[in-house]
Amino acid sequence: MKRKGGGAGAGPTTAATLGLVRAGIRFVPHVYEHDAAATDFGAEAARELGVDAARVFKTLMVATDAGFGIGIVSVRDQLDLKALAGALGAKKAAMADKAVAERKSGYVVGGISPVGQKTPLDTVLDDAALEFETIFVSGGRRGFDIELAPGDLVEVVRGRVGRIRRG
Template identity: 70%
Template sequence: MRHSNRAPEGRGRVTTAATVALNRAGVAFTPHVYDHDSAATDFGAEAAVALGVEPDRVFKTLMVDTDNGLAIGIVSVSSKLDVKALAAAVGAKRGAMAEAVVAERKSGYVVGGISPFGQKTALPTVLDDLALLFETIYVSGGRRGFDVEVSPADLVAATRGQVAVIRRA
């Protein structure tokens, strides 16, 4: 994997708050740009198909409002987030998906392009343990149509996160 923010296939440089944060942290990543369909609503599935990657390796970044405050859960696009498991992982009893406007305001990204890296407000972050099955995974690079490929260990280190089972069985 290269440590760069140069997009493949001659599409030029892609700079987002996520790539700036990754470069600043010295995290190796590979950028992947694809044509986003503005009619798409399942952004993770769109990314998996466009990038030709199995859906288990593409992860979505979701914000949850718990009784201890906001938290980030990162699960495969082939899975559903278990909000209660995420809440428990961050020491809370209850949780609910954050409203889109809150997620956008706190992360600095638009829904469908929320990256775990470079968020405006650093939040407790939990990566689902399914990610550990892969050498690298794909997450949003900070905009729709742009993913970054990183190792799960680097994602956890860069977000000061933790790993737990947070997907629904």
């Protein structure tokens, strides 16, 4: 990591960056021009930042029979709902409604960060993230990603690691 997050020129201030600064987690902000016509936000981030899609992770909210939860998987992969349900201690899971995800997270779809969510939820990071020194996740708005160590992400969201991708 190059520097501690926050401070002048560090990118936008969001609930995610504030949470990282408060926790003393090192991160690097990355801002890019978001295309309003884009619908695959993770692929757009990888392309615009010039980063392998395997290192860019999407934050997905699910509804389970035990409540809501968060799964974080690489944009190159698909979430295995059954695996995430099991990791969350539930029997089944389905993608949460977009309006619910926005309300619970405090972020807009395409900019939902795992950090600084309005309603903290049980969170699982896919174990593929451990292959990298750093990964990229949304910084809390479209066109803004934060780069940080996978272990630091798990620490700040009080989550855990598990295999939750398909395949």
